[in-house]
Structures are given as C-alpha cells and as structure tokens.
Amino acid sequence: MSASKPKIADDLAESERIILESVDRFLDRHVRPHVMRLEHGDIYPEEIVERMKELGLFGAIIPTEYGGLGLSATTYAKIIERISSVWMSISGIINSHLIMAHIVAKMGTEEQRREFLPRFATGELRGGLALTEPDCGTDLQAIRTTAVRNGDHYVVNGTKTWISNGIKGSCFALLVKTDPSAQPRHKGMSMFLAVKGEGFSVSRKLEKLGYKGIDSAELVFNDYRIPASRLIGGVEGHGMACAISGLELGRINVAARGVGIAQAALDEAVRYSQQRKTFGKPICEHQAIAMKLADMATRTAASRLLVRQAAEAFDRGERCDYEAGMAKLFATETAVENSLEAMRIHGGYGYSKEFPVERLYRDAPLLVIGEGTNEIQRIVIAKRLIERNRI
Numbered sequence: 356m357s358a359s360k361p362k363i364a365d366d367l368a369e370s371e372r373i374i375l376e377s378v379d380r381f382l383d384r385h386v387r388p389h390v391m392r393l394e395h396g397d398i399y400p401e402e403i404v405e406r407m408k409e410l411g412l413f414g415a416i417i418p419t420e421y422g423g424l425g426l427s428a429t430t431y432a433k434i435i436e437r438i439s440s441v442w443m444s445i446s447g448i449i450n451s452h453l454i455m456a457h458i459v460a461k462m463g464t465e466e467q468r469r470e471f472l473p474r475f476a477t478g479e480l481r482g483g484l485a486l487t488e489p490d491c492g493t494d495l496q497a498i499r500t501t502a503v504r505n506g507d508h509y510v511v512n513g514t515k516t517w518i519s520n521g522i523k524g525s526c527f528a529l530l531v532k533t534d535p536s537a538q539p540r541h542k543g544m545s546m547f548l549a550v551k552g553e554g555f556s557v558s559r560k561l562e563k564l565g566y567k568g569i570d571s572a573e574l575v576f577n578d579y580r581i582p583a584s585r586l587i588g589g590v591e592g593h594g595m596a597c598a599i600s601g602l603e604l605g606r607i608n609v610a611a612r613g614v615g616i617a618q619a620a621l622d623e624a625v626r627y628s629q630q631r632k633t634f635g636k637p638i639c640e641h642q643a644i645a646m647k648l649a650d651m652a653t654r655t656a657a658s659r660l661l662v663r664q665a666a667e668a669f670d671r672g673e674r675c676d677y678e679a680g681m682a683k684l685f686a687t688e689t690a691v692e693n694s695l696e697a698m699r700i701h702g703g704y705g706y707s708k709e710f711p712v713e714r715l716y717r718d719a720p721l722l723v724i725g726e727g728t729n730e731i732q733r734i735v736i737a738k739r740l741i742e743r744n745r746i
C-alpha cells in the first residue's frame with residue numbers, strides 16, 4: 356500500500372507537467388508573437404480561441420465524465436498564471452466561462468450537467484457570468500433584473516453590465532430576482548442558464564483602460580423567455596448560493612492572474628535593469644533599484660504560495676473564502692505594485708507602448724475590482740478570522 360501513494364502523486368505531478376508544458380508551447384507559438392498587435396488594436400483573438408479549444412482549455416476544470424480535462428484548481432491556477440504572464444486578456448475568455456461551468460457542475464441538476472457541460476468543454480458553447488447591473492455590483496442582492504414564471508417558462512427583464520465575453524459568448528449564468536419582495540433578499544434570487552435568443556441582446560461594447568481584445572458588454576433582456584428547465588438546480592431561491600460558489604473559484608482565478616502579471620513585471624524589470632546603464636553601471640547595481648527588485652520578487656513568491664494554499668483548500672472541498680480572499684487581496688495588490696515599479700525601473704520607456712510594462716500597468720487595476728473588490732475581500736477575511744477565533 357505504502358508504495359502506491361507516491362505513485363499516484365508522481366502520476367499527478369507528471370500529468371500536470373505535461374499539461375503545463377503544452378500550455379507553455381501554445382503561449383510561445385500562438386500568443387506571444389501576436390500580443391502587441393491584438394492588444395493595441397483591441398482585436399478579439401479568434402485564432403487563439405481556436406487553439407484554446409484544441410488544447411481543451413474550455414473544459415479545463417469540467418469533470419472528465421462530462422468531456423472536460425477534470426483538472427484540479429491547483430493545476431488550473433498554474434495555467435492561468437502562465438497565460439496571464441503573457442497576455443491577461445485571454446485568461447478572461449476561459450475564466451468566466453469556467454465559473455459558469457463550475458456553477459452548473461456544483462449546483463445544477465444532472466440533466467443540466469449532461470446537457471451543458473460537454474458543450475462548454477469543447478468551447479462549442481461559450482460564455483460567462485452575468486451578475487453586475489448598472490446600479491449594483493458589490494451589493495448583488497440589490498439587482499433589479501426579474502424572472503417571472505409563466506407556465507413552463509420564465510419571462511426575464513433587466514440589464515446586466517460589464518459582462519465579459521458578452522459579445523462573443525452565447526450562454527450566461529444569469530442572476531435574477533424571482534421574488535423581488537423576499538426578505539432576506541437573497542431568498543428571492545435565482546440563477547438561470549441564459550442562451551442568446553429573441554429578447555436577449557447586446558446593447559453595447561464597453562471601452563476600457565486595459566484588458567483589451569476580450570469583449571466586455573452590456574446585455575439587455577426584454578421579455579426574454581427562458582424555459583423553466585434552465586433554472587440552475589431546478590429550485591428558486593438558490594441564486595446567491597450559485598454566485599458565491601462561482602466566485603470562490605473566480606477569486607482563485609483572479610489571484611492567479613495577479614501572480615502572472617506580478618511575475619511578468621518582475622521579469623521585465625530584471626531584464627531591463629541589467630541592460631540599462633547609468634553612471635557607468637547597470638541600473639540593477641544601484642541600491643535603490645536592487646531594493647525594488649528584491650521587494651517585487653518577494654511579493655510575487657508570497658502571492659504564489661497564497662494562491663496555492665487557496666487552490667489546495669478548494670480542491671479538498673473545504674470552504675475557502677478566507678484563503679481565496681487572502682490570495683486575491685495580496686496577489687492583485689502585488690500585481691498593481693509590481694507593474695508600477697517595473698514602469699519606474701524602465702524610466703521613460705516604461706511609458707512607451709513599445710514595451711509590455713505599460714500593458715501590465717493598465718491590466719493590473721482590474722484585478723483589485725473584479726470578483727469582489729479588495730475592500731470586500733478585507734471584510735470577508737476579517738469576518739472569517741473572527742469566526743474561526745471566537746473567544
């Protein structure tokens with residue numbers, strides 16, 4: 356028996372290594388050479404998406420019995436870190452899609468799993484998560500989009516905004532109110548799998564500081580009829596539970612993106628500081644720059660460990676909002692700090708569109724906002740801290 360345990364661990368390590376190497380090859384061949392053109396033209400990366408389908412990335416964490424790769428959150432976080440270190444935008448194309456898939460896998464009925472997960476896994480049906488509305492993001496219980504039962508259908512009316520993959524995607528985990536007068540408010544909330552069709556339209560593409568290439572859009576529901584069979588879990592009132600279960604994985608994703616950005620900023624700074632000379636020596640030999648590099652490297656390594664801790668707790672099936680909150684908070688603040696430090700180290704070139712650090716600097720701030728702002732992460736962490744240490 357004792358000999359079989361290391362064997363399983365070795366097999367897992369080996370399969371993870373093979374997957375990570377194929378992701379690295381894909382990034383080197385199909386992403387890295389095109390980033391500047393796609394980023395500065397704000398062009399949706401159609402060809403890259405096709406390659407991602409071939410690699411199975413749209414099914415990364417979908418269980419194998421439903422056609423996915425069945426990867427752990429730990430391996431998935433490593434993939435997201437790698438992708439984000441090259442171009443964060445393409446991590447967004449799979450992240451919110453896989454949050455939707457995770458919600459179906461965890462909260463959906465068996466019939467919904469069988470109908471949707473195999474199509475999500477191939478990337479044939481792609482999409483994301485539609486929670487935010489023009490009047491609320493953090494306070495999700497204040498949403499106004501409603502779904503009213505009418506026979507074997509619901510009729511949906513309302514507007515969602517900032518929805519990633521909103522234009523190119525065709526299926527969204529949609530948070531609505533099925534009982535707007537319910538108290539507490541979350542008891543009146545439900546989540547549906549909304550596939551684009553009559554009454555479900557994209558009203559506009561939103562222009563952004565960074566996170567170029569991927570489409571962020573406003574979605575409008577105008578008497579959109581959705582079959583009752585698309586109510587996730589088949590029972591009204593579980594919408595907030597669906598959103599929360601999705602956001603736990605989402606926070607690990609975003610934290611992993613933070614590590615990717617932080618590492619990329621560090622790599623750029625380490626390279627440039629050895630090439631650039633002032634006062635007769637490479638700038639990395641000036642103590643002021645060396646201190647920055649040391650802090651950047653330390654923060655990045657600490658972020659990676661926090662992400663691993665959160666992903667491992669998630670993989671063990673534990674409640675991990677404390678660990679995921681810490682990872683998200685620290686790794687995303689690190690991304691912001693490292694991208695600014697990399698820019699300073701590059702001097703004037705850091706401000707140039709010909710170098711990647713200005714992109715890292717524009718992408719990083721999104722991470723402190725998305726999947727629960729960092730103000731909210733601090734509140735969650737503090738709340739759990741007290742709960743776990745009540746006297």
Ligand SMILES: Cc1cc2nc3c(=O)[nH]c(=O)nc-3n(C[C@H](O)[C@H](O)[C@H](O)COP(=O)(O)OP(=O)(O)OC[C@H]3O[C@@H](n4cnc5c(N)ncnc54)[C@H](O)[C@@H]3O)c2cc1C
Nearest residue numbers: 484485486487491492493494517518519724725726728730
């Ligand atoms: C590029 C991009 C992509 C996105 N993709 C998606 C997506 O795919 N799907 C989706 O549903 N949403 C998406 N969002 C929306 C995002 O999740 C929200 O912007 C975020 O949740 C914050 O909500 P808000 O913008 O309404 O800010 P608000 O909730 O109005 O918050 C404003 C400020 O107040 C603070 N605040 C609010 N409440 C409290 C409190 N109780 N205590 C302390 N501080 C508080 C916040 O931290 C923040 O600093 C995206 C946003 C962007 C910019």
